[in-house]
Amino acid sequence: MFSHFKSLRTRTLFYLLLLLFVFALASYLTTSRLLHKSLQQFEAAQAQAELERIRAVLATEAQALLSSGLDYSLWDDTYGYMQDLDPAYLASNFTAESLGNLRVDLVVFLDAGGHFHSGVDPHAGASMSQAAASGTRIDAIRAGYDALSPHLRDKGGYLFRWLGNAPALLVYSPIHDNSGRQPRRGWLVMARLLQGAADSALGSQAPIPFRLEPVDTRRIPVASDEQASFTVTQILQDSQGSSDLRLIVEHPPSLLSQQRAGDLLLLTNSLLILVLAALAAALLLDRLILKRLSHFSNLAESRRHGEGPAAVWPVRGRDELDVLAHSLNELMAEVQTAHGHLYQEARKDPLTGLGNRKFLSERLQLYQALCNRDPEQSLVFYLIDLDDFKLINDCLGHAAGDAMLDAIALRLRSLVRASDTAVRMGGDEFAVLSLVRHGDLGVGAFAERLLEEISLPVFFNGTRLTITGSIGIAHAERNTPQEELLRHADIALYEAKRLGRSRQVIFSEDMHAQVQERMFLEQRLRHALTMGQLEVWFQPIIDSSNDQVVMVEALARWPDIDGFCSPEKFIPIAEEAGLIGELGLYIARNAIGSLPRLRKQLPGLAMNINLSVKQLLQADLVEQLCELVDSQGLPRQSIHFELTESAFADSLELLQNQVRSLVDAGFKLHLDDFGTGYSSLQRLQRLPMSALKLDKSFTHLIDDGDERLIKVILSLGEQLNMHVIAEGVESPQQRLRLQTLGCYLMQGHLFAASMPETQLLEWIQAREKHDETLAPVIALVGPHGAG
Numbered sequence: 119m120f121s122h123f124k125s126l127r128t129r130t131l132f133y134l135l136l137l138l139f140v141f142a143l144a145s146y147l148t149t150s151r152l153l154h155k156s157l158q159q160f161e162a163a164q165a166q167a168e169l170e171r172i173r174a175v176l177a178t179e180a181q182a183l184l185s186s187g188l189d190y191s192l193w194d195d196t197y198g199y200m201q202d203l204d205p206a207y208l209a210s211n212f213t214a215e216s217l218g219n220l221r222v223d224l225v226v227f228l229d230a231g232g233h234f235h236s237g238v239d240p241h242a243g244a245s246m247s248q249a250a251a252s253g254t255r256i257d258a259i260r261a262g263y264d265a266l267s268p269h270l271r272d273k274g275g276y277l278f279r280w281l282g283n284a285p286a287l288l289v290y291s292p293i294h295d296n297s298g299r300q301p302r303r304g305w306l307v308m309a310r311l312l313q314g315a316a317d318s319a320l321g322s323q324a325p326i327p328f329r330l331e332p333v334d335t336r337r338i339p340v341a342s343d344e345q346a347s348f349t350v351t352q353i354l355q356d357s358q359g360s361s362d363l364r365l366i367v368e369h370p371p372s373l374l375s376q377q378r379a380g381d382l383l384l385l386t387n388s389l390l391i392l393v394l395a396a397l398a399a400a401l402l403l404d405r406l407i408l409k410r411l412s413h414f415s416n417l418a419e420s421r422r423h424g425e426g427p428a429a430v431w432p433v434r435g436r437d438e439l440d441v442l443a444h445s446l447n448e449l450m451a452e453v454q455t456a457h458g459h460l461y462q463e464a465r466k467d468p469l470t471g472l473g474n475r476k477f478l479s480e481r482l483q484l485y486q487a488l489c490n491r492d493p494e495q496s497l498v499f500y501l502i503d504l505d506d507f508k509l510i511n512d513c514l515g516h517a518a519g520d521a522m523l524d525a526i527a528l529r530l531r532s533l534v535r536a537s538d539t540a541v542r543m544g545g546d547e548f549a550v551l552s553l554v555r556h557g558d559l560g561v562g563a564f565a566e567r568l569l570e571e572i573s574l575p576v577f578f579n580g581t582r583l584t585i586t587g588s589i590g591i592a593h594a595e596r597n598t599p600q601e602e603l604l605r606h607a608d609i610a611l612y613e614a615k616r617l618g619r620s621r622q623v624i625f626s627e628d629m630h631a632q633v634q635e636r637m638f639l640e641q642r643l644r645h646a647l648t649m650g651q652l653e654v655w656f657q658p659i660i661d662s663s664n665d666q667v668v669m670v671e672a673l674a675r676w677p678d679i680d681g682f683c684s685p686e687k688f689i690p691i692a693e694e695a696g697l698i699g700e701l702g703l704y705i706a707r708n709a710i711g712s713l714p715r716l717r718k719q720l721p722g723l724a725m726n727i728n729l730s731v732k733q734l735l736q737a738d739l740v741e742q743l744c745e746l747v748d749s750q751g752l753p754r755q756s757i758h759f760e761l762t763e764s765a766f767a768d769s770l771e772l773l774q775n776q777v778r779s780l781v782d783a784g785f786k787l788h789l790d791d792f793g794t795g796y797s798s799l800q801r802l803q804r805l806p807m808s809a810l811k812l813d814k815s816f817t818h819l820i821d822d823g824d825e826r827l828i829k830v831i832l833s834l835g836e837q838l839n840m841h842v843i844a845e846g847v848e849s850p851q852q853r854l855r856l857q858t859l860g861c862y863l864m865q866g867h868l869f870a871a872s873m874p875e876t877q878l879l880e881w882i883q884a885r886e887k888h889d890e891t892l893a894p895v896i897a898l899v900g901p902h903g904a905g
């Protein structure tokens with residue numbers, strides 16, 4: 119209920135009805151009051167008119183009685199009676215009948231002095247005695263006489279006066295003789311009581327009953343009930359002017375009694391108008407505004423909850439609400455377009471215009487749904503990574519990198535079918551999602567096409583750039599989760615990279631565990647590197663001609679849960695994962711850092727540091743190494759870098775330049791694991807090497823009595839003016855044979871295994887002490903010193 123009241127529609131209608139009700143009530147009250155007032159005015163006028171009529175009747179009556187009185191008083195018998203007091207006159211002229219006809223209740227004669235002379239009381243049926251004449255009535259008559267003006271005493275007149283206990287009309291007529299020459303003998307006074315019989319007689323002429331009261335009475339007669347009667351009053355006029363009597367008329371209201379009915383009618387009318395007006399107003403308001411507003415609000419509400427289709431506000435005409443609806447609709451359309459744009463933008467890679475990961479994820483969902491419906495179809499996911507893309511970015515700048523990515527994106531787009539999807543996953547990684555029919559044999563061929571397109575040259579600022587790509591391919595089985603498909607492709611790609619790049623590998627289950635272990639290791643190595651958990655151990659290289667330690671080789675060590683993880687395992691992983699640059703620098707920094715301390719004990723000691731071919735791809739490598747060595751105040755030739763033959767097997771220009779730069783910077787280079795690779799003798803001749811490291815597999819051949827290859831290598835070294843360092847010397851026999859063959863520089867467990875710096879320092883110290891005691895015994899000095 120309350121929540122309903124919150125709605126604009128309900129509230130407006132409620133207030134409208136309330137307002138109309140108040141208006142109707144106010145109008146009813148004022149109309150009723152006005153009606154009442156005009157009714158009262160009407161009744162008052164009515165009463166006044168009645169009063170006027172009664173007054174007129176009274177005046178006429180008075181005038182008539184006065185002329186009757188004058189008839190009597192001008193009569194000679196009356197004149198005579200005043201002198202002789204003949205009772206017969208009274209008996210014959212003022213009979214009860216004649217007085218009854220005149221409606222006279224008392225006849226009194228006053229003498230010339232105005233004193234009581236005689237009288238007739240028809241109700242007593244006889245003439246009045248003197249004693250009777252002294253009553254209040256006579257006093258009143260006399261008082262009336264006293265009040266008469268001289269003019270009225272001459273001519274006669276009538277007065278309305280209070281006579282004893284009743285209002286009365288008094289007629290005074292002067293008694294003259296007929297000739298008028300004799301002096302006046304007195305006055306004949308006739309009194310008519312205006313009550314009882316007189317009243318009723320008058321009543322036949324008066325329209326309504328009336329009352330007469332003395333003027334001087336305190337009682338101001340007011341109607342007891344205003345509704346019951348209307349009282350009007352007026353002082354009666356007589357011959358003297360204002361009389362002593364007041365005429366009171368109580369007018370019973372004629373129309374006022376209808377007021378209740380009128381009120382009822384008015385009320386019903388008001389109510390009817392109220393109901394009709396309310397209905398009409400509510401209907402109009404509701405139809406024109408509120409209902410539409412409510413509709414708007416419902417649409418907005420359902421939009422807010424995302425129910426149903428996008429709301430379109432109804433437009434009926436051109437009123438304000440329609441304008442509002444129209445602009446809302448326009449606004450919504452704009453929002454939807456913007457939303458559409460945003461939707462597309464959110465799924466697009468800004469650089470290449472291909473779809474992005476989000477887009478791929480949605481497409482995958484769609485394709486998987488298609489495959490689930492049609493078992494003949496399946497999904498193939500090609501994950502493409504550019505090989506050594508970092509080089510282009512580092513050497514030629516990001517603009518070149520972007521141009522390369524853009525060109526490759528364009529080629530991918532032109533290569534895929536309309537039903538396929540090509541996206542950029544980020545960085546230098548792309549992907550193609552393809553729907554294939556079972557039995558399609560084109561997966562490998564398509565991947566090959568992709569590789570070909572990628573390896574086509576790109577021209578940037580007139581420079582011809584080429585790059586290769588590696589592709590990992592995964593098939594989606596029915597209901598393969600997205601993450602799994604991506605992971606499979608990732609594993610296949612990893613394998614493709616490991617196998618030497620620029621190739622495609624299709625994911626297989628047995629690849630899974632193996633690659634996953636590598637990936638796991640890679641993750642741990644990454645962590646170990648950032649945590650600085652790698653250590654550098656040192657293995658001495660001895661000049662066996664004088665038993666002096668002339669060099670130490672720095673070897674990377676990774677403490678594992680159980681012992682150490684072999685560098686033969688983690689170095690290749692670091693190379694594949696692109697961690698070798700960081701790792702190599704870390705080892706170099708630590709090794710170079712240790713050298714000054716070691717040289718304190720063994721002045722002239724050199725440090726051999728292994729360099730991976732991958733490290734040579736790092737453009738600023740030489741610069742960084744020079745900085746490291748110089749900052750320690752070490753001569754550059756005290757650092758030897760060990761490089762495997764693969765560094766020279768590849769004809770990559772960058773590698774050749776880097777090797778040259780290292781030599782130019784003053785460092786010495788050793789060719790590691792010599793004999794295991796396939797260096798051509800021609801190239802060997804041109805290499806700026808100061809030493810060859812004879813691989814331990816050759817050293818161990820001595821035990822089999824086969825020294826032919828060793829002899830060849832040793833003479834090669836001699837011819838090319840390179841020292842030869844024998845690796846893996848484990849037994850005194852091997853040492854002796856090597857010395858006999860002319861190889862004095864040796865490294866191997868016979869002397870020492872690799873060890874941390876502190877241990878090495880102790881080992882050197884111990885050796886020096888031992889040497890002092892054995893110094894005279896060892897006097898073997900070979901022709902080759904350390905380089």
Ligand code: C2E
Pocket residue numbers: 657672673674684685686689702705728729730760790791814845846847848865866867868871872
């Ligand atoms: P490498 O450069 O040929 O190093 C010599 C390897 O022979 C070392 O193995 C060393 O411990 C081992 N060794 C030394 N004396 C003897 C011996 O008398 N008998 C036998 N059987 N082995 C001996 P390690 O330390 O396991 O290193 C293996 C390879 O890992 C190294 O071969 C090198 O190619 C690579 N490596 C090690 N540390 C680094 C590094 O810091 N950077 C790079 N790029 N490669 C490294």
Ligand code: CA
Pocket residue numbers: 671728760790
């Ligand atoms: Ca080495």
Ligand code: CA
Pocket residue numbers: 790791811813845
């Ligand atoms: Ca070696």
